[in-house]
Amino acid sequence: MEKRSRNAAATRQAILESAVTAFTKRGYDGVGVREIAADAGVTAMLVNRYFGSKEGLFTEVVDTAFAPPTMIPDNPEVPVRLARATAEALVARTAPGAEHLGPFELMLRSAANPRAADIIRAGIERHVGARFAAGLEGPDAQERAEVGLALLAGVWLMRTVIGTPALRDSQTPVLTDRLAAMLSVVVDP
Amino acid sequence: MEKRSRNAAATRQAILESAVTAFTKRGYDGVGVREIAADAGVTAMLVNRYFGSKEGLFTEVVDTAFAPPTMIPDNPEVPVRLARATAEALVARTAPGAEHLGPFELMLRSAANPRAADIIRAGIERHVGARFAAGLEGPDAQERAEVGLALLAGVWLMRTVIGTPALRDSQTPVLTDRLAAMLSVVVDP
DNA sequence: GTCTATAAATGGATAGAC
DNA sequence: GTCTATCCATTTATAGAC
Numbered sequence: 001m002e003k004r005s006r007n008a009a010a011t012r013q014a015i016l017e018s019a020v021t022a023f024t025k026r027g028y029d030g031v032g033v034r035e036i037a038a039d040a041g042v043t044a045m046l047v048n049r050y051f052g053s054k055e056g057l058f059t060e061v062v063d064t065a066f067a068p069p070t071m072i073p074d075n076p077e078v079p080v081r082l083a084r085a086t087a088e089a090l091v092a093r094t095a096p097g098a099e100h101l102g103p104f105e106l107m108l109r110s111a112a113n114p115r116a117a118d119i120i121r122a123g124i125e126r127h128v129g130a131r132f133a134a135g136l137e138g139p140d141a142q143e144r145a146e147v148g149l150a151l152l153a154g155v156w157l158m159r160t161v162i163g164t165p166a167l168r169d170s171q172t173p174v175l176t177d178r179l180a181a182m183l184s185v186v187v188d189p
Numbered sequence: 190m191e192k193r194s195r196n197a198a199a200t201r202q203a204i205l206e207s208a209v210t211a212f213t214k215r216g217y218d219g220v221g222v223r224e225i226a227a228d229a230g231v232t233a234m235l236v237n238r239y240f241g242s243k244e245g246l247f248t249e250v251v252d253t254a255f256a257p258p259t260m261i262p263d264n265p266e267v268p269v270r271l272a273r274a275t276a277e278a279l280v281a282r283t284a285p286g287a288e289h290l291g292p293f294e295l296m297l298r299s300a301a302n303p304r305a306a307d308i309i310r311a312g313i314e315r316h317v318g319a320r321f322a323a324g325l326e327g328p329d330a331q332e333r334a335e336v337g338l339a340l341l342a343g344v345w346l347m348r349t350v351i352g353t354p355a356l357r358d359s360q361t362p363v364l365t366d367r368l369a370a371m372l373s374v375v376v377d378p
Numbered sequence: 379g380t381c382t383a384t385a386a387a388t389g390g391a392t393a394g395a396c
Numbered sequence: 397g398t399c400t401a402t403c404c405a406t407t408t409a410t411a412g413a414c
Contacts, residue, residue: 006379027301029218032407043381048409111350112216112298121351129353140363142355146347147367150356154343158335161300162310164318166331167339174329178336182371195397221389232399237391381414389406396399 012050014040019061024101027109028058028116058110059119065103066127071152072135082135083187087180090152091172094159103128104156124149138189148186155179201239203229208250213290216298217247217305244304251308254292255316260341261324271324272376276369279341280361283348292317293345313338327378337375344368
């Protein structure tokens with residue numbers, strides 16, 4: 001039985017998990033591979049050994065973070081419930097005391113880097129965008145899905161990354177109602 | 190008559206203009222003071238001499254970029270026109286061939302850095318946010334203004350910074366109608 | 379399978395000359 | 397008022413030992 005610290009697969013996984021957290025909290029340009037490796041208990045060299053480069057690591061991080069349906073339900077019910085359920089999830093996840101993790105935070109904190117933005121766009125097309133569009137009926141499903149994602153991303157940006165005061169202090173039911181009404185414009189066919 | 194290259198005010202202004210362009214195109218973490226100085230025809234040392242630090246320079250850049258009313262009209266007409274006019278301006282400015290400049294791009298490309306995010310939040314409160322809220326009637330004007338800004342920022346992000354395909358290729362009138370309908374949720378009292 | 383050591387480049391900021 | 401030269405920290409990535 002090999003030691004954990006000499007198991008390649010476990011080491012790779014530890015690096016990947018450390019990278020998901022680090023990139024999500026501080027963005028592609030905000031973290032170095034040294035720090036990611038140290039959090040995983042290894043040296044920076046192994047990051048390049050297992051993922052080729054920082055960019056290669058980020059590609060796997062995006063795939064890991066965007067794959068699970070954290071915000072858009074996988075099997076949506078009737079569309080009118082989709083708008084409200086999504087608005088509720090958004091308001092809850094961006095509340096002042098909440099954990100600021102997940103794919104949206106990863107996107108917002110890494111989008112400034114053009115290479116990272118390309119990788120994110122590919123991840124959106126494969127996962128969140130496709131999942132959202134599949135839940136919509138009627139014409140222009142993909143465009144409507146992307147407009148919906150834009151609203152989610154914008155609210156996440158202003159409320160948690162920038163931290164504008166009125167959105168931070170906003171009362172949950174009022175904000176939820178407003179966002180649900182806006183989302184229903186793209187969700188209701 | 191002093192030479193331009195020995196006029197402190199002109200040099201300061203040249204650095205500031207170079208910095209507005211550079212930070213807007215590549216974000217706070219994406220440019221170095223060396224590059225900004227070189228574009229202004231001076232050395233990096235003068236940046237620190239006139240602005241104290243990169244952070245001090247960024248503070249003035251934000252104030253410069255957020256001051257003019259580039260997207261939210263200064264003297265809005267009836268609110269129902271405000272939603273449509275804003276949607277039209279947004280779609281035009283984020284069109285594939287358009288110039289990707291202005292305060293939204295500056296915000297989106299710099300928000301990942303926490304210090305830059307703080308400076309941006311202050312700029313929004315003083316300029317865009319206040320201007321937008323002043324154009325709204327009814328209760329919760331500031332919250333509604335910030336939700337509107339969130340939609341604008343999110344669309345700008347997805348359409349030009351990330352570049353999701355359906356939004357890039359979207360037909361102008363359809364997209365404009367949809368965004369105007371969403372904006373009217375927060376604009377119409 | 380993982381390490382130390384280091385290469386090669388780049389970052390912001392400063393000292394002191396002119 | 398502006399420059400050259402430099403300091404010091406930090407980055408990604410690689411070479412070679414164990």
